[in-house]
Amino acid sequence: MNNLMTAKNSWNASLYQDKHSFVWQYGEDLLQLLNPQAGEFILDLGCGTGQLTEKIAEFGAEVLGVDSSVTMIEKARQNYPHLRFEVADARNLQVEKPLDAVFSNAVLHWVKEPSAAIACIHQALKSGGRFVAEFGGKGNVQQIFEALCNALAAIDIPHPQTLSPWYFPSIGEYANLLEAQGFDVIYAVLFDRPTPLAESEIGMANWIKMFASNFLVGLSSDQQVQVIREVEKSLQAKLYHQGTWTADYRRIRIVATKI
Template identity: 80%
Template sequence: MNNLITAKNSWDAASYQDKHSFVWQYGEDLLQLLNPQPGEFILDLGCGTGQLTEKIAQFGAEVRGTDNSATMIEKARKNYPHLNFDVADARNFQVDKPLDAVFSNAVLHWVKEPEAAIACIHQALKSGGRFVAEFGGKGNIQQILTALYNALENLGISNPQTLNPWYFPSIGEYVTILEAQGFDVIYAALFNRPTPLTEDKAGMANWIWMFADAFLVGLTSEEQTQVICEVENFLQGKLYHQGTWTADYRRIRIVANKV
């Protein structure tokens, strides 16, 4: 695997693994759609700390994990030293031999150039190879985003929407791109998946620091605290129940074959 792009990042791999394990735990049933077979060559694109990569390997497949975060890959290598992990960018990677499948969980909403990623995935697959993915879809974390935008506007920051690091497509939008790139889409679904966060009262703050820190860059520590407090207050009656925060996730699932 050629590591053509190593993106700078601020991922805290230990916190991701310890406090945000729901990311891969919810992805486990996606493996049923992947249906790995012994001897297949499969790429786990955006593998994080490697938990689902290991589960794919347990089916007898030859699997490699890639992530654009060097800290994530370092942690994955420590977790599963018997597997192959590389730092690589979803928009620009190459493989040693054509893949039977590309698997991706909770990653592609971070790629704001979907055409580049899909083209790269298509090129890496053998003819008839499959692409199985789940990520944030249209309407994902809409309440959290609204709260973040309001809090930042209260600080006098105009157009906070420009800080949004994510891409949340509709089914129609994403299927259109896939078909234009040479995929036959055989399954597509968009569904609500409210996701309880760990750490009780600290759950939303931890989530923001892990996944939404792009909205806090350039703020003073006092301003960061103010933003998080305002977000919590705004969402208190919506996403906080019986001592637990819930993220208003909405996910898109795709299964497509390379024509």
């Protein structure tokens, strides 16, 4: 496995596992689309702390979990010492033998060079092998993104939209990229999935620190607090109900086979 770290490699793995478990819990029913079979060799691309990697292994498949974050891989190895985990980048994957399937949950919206990732996935698969993924699609966290941009503009941060670390494609855009690299797209859906956040009134602040930290880089502690408070204030009527924050998630699911 050829290792190439991404920019987002300093994840707080404990905060992710303890307060943002919805990431992998929502991915469990994606396993039905994957339909792992005993004896298959499957890659869990962007495995995080390893929960879904373990579930794939329970079907009897040989599974390798990879993530660009050293802290995530360390936590995954602690959680599941009987499984294999490696640090690797989606844009530079190399595997020792062809894969029956590549599975990826809540990862590919972090990869702003999607064609590079798709090329690596295609190369790693057997002919007829399948690619099953869910990630943020067009319109994902749009309200949170706009609130962050407005809060940063209010303290004279220029062009805050350029700070986004995300790639949220439409079905058409992503299907075209897959087809251009030799995939047959057999299933694609884009859907709203409002997602309640843990920790009641501090749920939005935790989410921003975990998943939108790019927008806070270079700000003083006071400025970070000011921005988060402004975001909370602007979103309270829309995304805060009965003591719980909700993230305005929109997800894309794709199943494609290598031609």
